[in-house]
Amino acid sequence: MSAMEEKELEKGAEPSVDDDWNPVEKVILERRSVRYYKPKQVPENLVRRILEAGRFAPSAGNYQPWRFIVIRDRDIIDAMERDIRMMCKMLKPILAWESSPLGPVAKLMSKTLTWFLPNKLHHEPYGAINAIADGEVGVFHGPPTLILLLMDKRGAGKPQVDLGCCGQNIVLTAHSHGLGTCWVGFVELLRQNPIWKKRLGIEYPYELCEGISLGYPVGKPDGMIAREAYHTRWFENGTMKVVV
Amino acid sequence: MALISFRDKMRIPSYDNSDHCMMAEVSIDHDKCDRCGLCVKACLPKVIYMEGKGKDRKVLINRNRPTGGRETGEANCYCVACNDCMAICEQGAIKAVTSADYLYRYKQVLRGELTPPRTFND
Numbered sequence: 001m002s003a004m005e006e007k008e009l010e011k012g013a014e015p016s017v018d019d020d021w022n023p024v025e026k027v028i029l030e031r032r033s034v035r036y037y038k039p040k041q042v043p044e045n046l047v048r049r050i051l052e053a054g055r056f057a058p059s060a061g062n063y064q065p066w067r068f069i070v071i072r073d074r075d076i077i078d079a080m081e082r083d084i085r086m087m088c089k090m091l092k093p094i095l096a097w098e099s100s101p102l103g104p105v106a107k108l109m110s111k112t113l114t115w116f117l118p119n120k121l122h123h124e125p126y127g128a129i130n131a132i133a134d135g136e137v138g139v140f141h142g143p144p145t146l147i148l149l150l151m152d153k154r155g156a157g158k159p160q161v162d163l164g165c166c167g168q169n170i171v172l173t174a175h176s177h178g179l180g181t182c183w184v185g186f187v188e189l190l191r192q193n194p195i196w197k198k199r200l201g202i203e204y205p206y207e208l209c210e211g212i213s214l215g216y217p218v219g220k221p222d223g224m225i226a227r228e229a230y231h232t233r234w235f236e237n238g239t240m241k242v243v244v
Numbered sequence: 245m246a247l248i249s250f251r252d253k254m255r256i257p258s259y260d261n262s263d264h265c266m267m268a269e270v271s272i273d274h275d276k277c278d279r280c281g282l283c284v285k286a287c288l289p290k291v292i293y294m295e296g297k298g299k300d301r302k303v304l305i306n307r308n309r310p311t312g313g314r315e316t317g318e319a320n321c322y323c324v325a326c327n328d329c330m331a332i333c334e335q336g337a338i339k340a341v342t343s344a345d346y347l348y349r350y351k352q353v354l355r356g357e358l359t360p361p362r363t364f365n366d
Contacts, residue, residue, distance in 0.1 A: 001279060017365060032326070032327070036285050098260045123259055123350060131289065218282070219286065219332045220334070221331045225360065226340055226360045227360075231354040241288045244356040
């Protein structure tokens with residue numbers, strides 16, 4: 001904002017808002033989760049620059065509870081995918097009552113578990129576990145680079161939220177450089193796996209929390225699209241209204 | 245009045261029951277579609293698929309229930325409303341029709357229509 005604009009605002013003038021989207025809004029509104037990548041590797045300096053954006057994310061008490069692991073070896077990404085798929089195959093007979101040999105017992109078990117784990121066994125991850133176990137859906141979708149986000153378990157307040165802010169910085173910066181990203185929460189299935197903890201060098205106080213696939217997208221998946229609007233309660237001048 | 249009643253809160257929808265889980269849906273305008281196949285590649289659960297080869301090929305939508313295909317051995321397909329197909333389509337031939345909704349515990353509340361980004365500058 002220029003000095004002149006600032007003076008006018010002080011006088012009580014309405015701030016002018018442009019009709020066009022500004023560059024930041026454009027990046028936010030055009031970001032999509034990309035699940036189809038070109039094999040071309042992302043240059044190292046670009047990955048490091050993207051991580052810088054993550055480093056400058058806000059966090060509770062400025063504790064910065066995040067650490068990163070970058071994986072650019074096909075073999076390791078494939079091995080992780082294989083092990084996540086194996087975990088899904090182990091979970092499927094307990095959860096998927098339609099195909100489970102346990103039949104109604106599995107249905108009771110699955111629904112009871114859903115009471116205790118309402119987020120993990122929400123319809124979307126539930127469907128994904130089955131589809132990954134069946135080999136119909138990939139986990140990482142073949143990215144040349146994978147960024148793993150580790151969370152410091154001792155983080156101040158809500159370190160998961162801080163990690164989300166950090167990841168969003170990474171994802172938006174990547175998109176502004178023409179890259180595609182996709183959050184992969186399923187890396188969580190390897191969190192307690194001693195083999196992977198050792199291989200990736202993850203120790204207390206850090207735990208594997210999220211993964212972000214990174215690569216050049218096939219096509220141009222950045223059109224602006226419609227999305228659900230939500231009700232917002234608006235309190236002003238002693239009244240309340242609901243805006244959508 | 246609670247947004248979700250206690251009774252509903254305690255009830256987990258059956259994921260294989262189409263009355264409990266309404267999947268998102270997209271529609272394809274076949275006049276605009278130039279059959280480049282980008283949407284087919286972008287579609288994660290393979291809801292959008294290509295039928296036929298050469299000039300006769302056509303992009304279609306598989307409306308099978310998520311688990312409906314299990315018995316018949318078909319692929320397990322359902323739309324997760326990522327809308328990647330809509331964003332990647334250069335012809336603007338794909339439109340979102342509805343978004344996903346569930347009953348009981350996972351019922352969507354305080355939600356409005358599908359709306360493109362707005363500037364509120366009118």
